[in-house]
Amino acid sequence: MAKPEQCSNCNKPATIHLTQIIDNKIHKVDLCEDCPYKQSVTDPEGFSLADFLIKDPSSIGGESSVKCEVCGFTPADFKKTGRFGCPHCYESFKATLEPMLSNMHKGTVHRGKVPEKALARLSKKRRLDQFEEDLREAIESENFEEAARIRDLLAEAKDSIKKA
Amino acid sequence: MLITPLIEEKAELTDGGLAPEPIVLSTRIRLARNLANEAFPGWADTPQRESVMERCFEKLTPLNALQDGVFLQISDLTDLEKQVLVERRLVSRELIESKDGAGVLIAPSQGLAIMINEEDHLRIQGLHSGFNFLRTWDEVDALDSKIEDCLDYAFSDDYGYLTACPTNVGTGLRASAMLHLPGLVMRGHMEKVVRMVNQLGLAVRGSLGEGSEATGSIFQISNQQTLGESEQQILKRLINILHAIIQQENNARGVMLEKQPEVIFDKIGRAFGILQQGHLISSQEAINLLSLLRLGVDIGMLPEEKRAKIDRMTMEVQPGHVQCTENADIEPEERDKLRSSRLREQFATFPELDFNNIQWIPNPQTDTEHGTNE
Ligand SMILES: [Zn+2]
Numbered sequence A: 001m002a003k004p005e006q007c008s009n010c011n012k013p014a015t016i017h018l019t020q021i022i023d024n025k026i027h028k029v030d031l032c033e034d035c036p037y038k039q040s041v042t043d044p045e046g047f048s049l050a051d052f053l054i055k056d057p058s059s060i061g062g063e064s065s066v067k068c069e070v071c072g073f074t075p076a077d078f079k080k081t082g083r084f085g086c087p088h089c090y091e092s093f094k095a096t097l098e099p100m101l102s103n104m105h106k107g108t109v110h111r112g113k114v115p116e117k118a119l120a121r122l123s124k125k126r127r128l129d130q131f132e133e134d135l136r137e138a139i140e141s142e143n144f145e146e147a148a149r150i151r152d153l154l155a156e157a158k159d160s161i162k163k164a
Numbered sequence B: 001m002l003i004t005p006l007i008e009e010k011a012e013l014t015d016g017g018l019a020p021e022p023i024v025l026s027t028r029i030r031l032a033r034n035l036a037n038e039a040f041p042g043w044a045d046t047p048q049r050e051s052v053m054e055r056c057f058e059k060l061t062p063l064n065a066l067q068d069g070v071f072l073q074i075s076d077l078t079d080l081e082k083q084v085l086v087e088r089r090l091v092s093r094e095l096i097e098s099k100d101g102a103g104v105l106i107a108p109s110q111g112l113a114i115m116i117n118e119e120d121h122l123r124i125q126g127l128h129s130g131f132n133f134l135r136t137w138d139e140v141d142a143l144d145s146k147i148e149d150c151l152d153y154a155f156s157d158d159y160g161y162l163t164a165c166p167t168n169v170g171t172g173l174r175a176s177a178m179l180h181l182p183g184l185v186m187r188g189h190m191e192k193v194v195r196m197v198n199q200l201g202l203a204v205r206g207s208l209g210e211g212s213e214a215t216g217s218i219f220q221i222s223n224q225q226t227l228g229e230s231e232q233q234i235l236k237r238l239i240n241i242l243h244a245i246i247q248q249e250n251n252a253r254g255v256m257l258e259k260q261p262e263v264i265f266d267k268i269g270r271a272f273g274i275l276q277q278g279h280l281i282s283s284q285e286a287i288n289l290l291s292l293l294r295l296g297v298d299i300g301m302l303p304e305e306k307r308a309k310i311d312r313m314t315m316e317v318q319p320g321h322v323q324c325t326e327n328a329d330i331e332p333e334e335r336d337k338l339r340s341s342r343l344r345e346q347f348a349t350f351p352e353l354d355f356n357n358i359q360w361i362p363n364p365q366t367d368t369e370h371g372t373n374e
């Protein structure tokens, strides 16, 4: 019965042994009973080995001073937590993310459900923002005919959002 | 207590849902979702977390699927209440350990629940007893679409639903089944099964002693990959592998019953004796004994309708539940006494085990989803 492994997280004797094969490479994790990483069978979220893999410092950009311009998250924060700071981080860290995703998943492009309604709302909102910017420009450049035209479009667009 | 209605209600996993079946104890699907333009819960500060939670409560509580449900802020709960929610698989450990601004919405059947500000802003979960992926998916998918009507999700054309951890990005889908595999455990085949399942890109979880033992011979099997495939493809792959495991388990039981029926009879008979007469039973032991009795029902030693009773007891022997029914924090030894006395009461009403009427028809109910519905 006795297995000599130590917990991958602390140094206590490991009693839980997990194996997983990702891309034909075998990864093993040994954990002790009390380790915070231990999660029982009944835990809805269970345990994900990938959490360990991505904490490997070599897997995301080294010393770089890149920061997510939206939330201020850095690669060092990612190393520490294995989580991103905000949705925009996926853009900010795109270069280091892609190889990680292709290691973890079947592919690197989404092939599943799309939130149609949320996207439609978003594109309408983007259109409004664009109209408002165009309108401001037209007024600034004293192109009042153009400004009147845009104002009509803007009113129409706002109206259609209200109705939706 | 705030959670009293949840325990007293017959729920999806305790005698109130679909009729329980052999081998597949339950089916669970969860979707990870986040709000656009908001820091993920782990990076957000308390005011941000609280404002997200308020927004979610405001928009989600009126949804039809959650009508008459229970809405809880984690900070309002006692430790015991939190533990019971975890034991019922309605929330994760991560949620109950999280900072301020975490909550959960639970539908009356407890078959749908939404965790707020766990690792992601929303974790939408559907849970059914038995082998019911397609039905569970339909319900979770419908609830997700309703939520999308009133909240803007963080979504990218390339990466799909954006999640705090890149292991969940894309579909945000984790589908899992809890399997009762005493045959494979007794035959010593679990290690082989774990290896096979791992090779196919799925995870097997549980306190796998030597890769072969888990409490109650219960194993959770789930997909690991969420990006690059559609939800249907992910589910189909998982369902196919589960069918293979179910077949293996049926074979193992068949072989045991043919070659060494006394070994199984002895184990089940002893388990029954301890449950009827024991006075100090720990939750671990109780779950192991109940697991054997469930096998007893499967092979015809006890009437079919006892399976749901056994499942309910398996839930209620857990430490949090034992304390909750007494409404007090109780020391472990005292708990063992209480647990055993409740088990003695329950099993006093059971008929004698029938060793002469073993019915072993492999795989009667679990084929219904075999690729035909979808
Ligand atoms: Zn440890």
Ligand SMILES: [Zn+2]
Residues within 6 Å of the ligand: A068, A069, A070, A071, A072, A073, A085, A086, A087, A088, A089, A090, A092
């Ligand atoms: Zn960010």
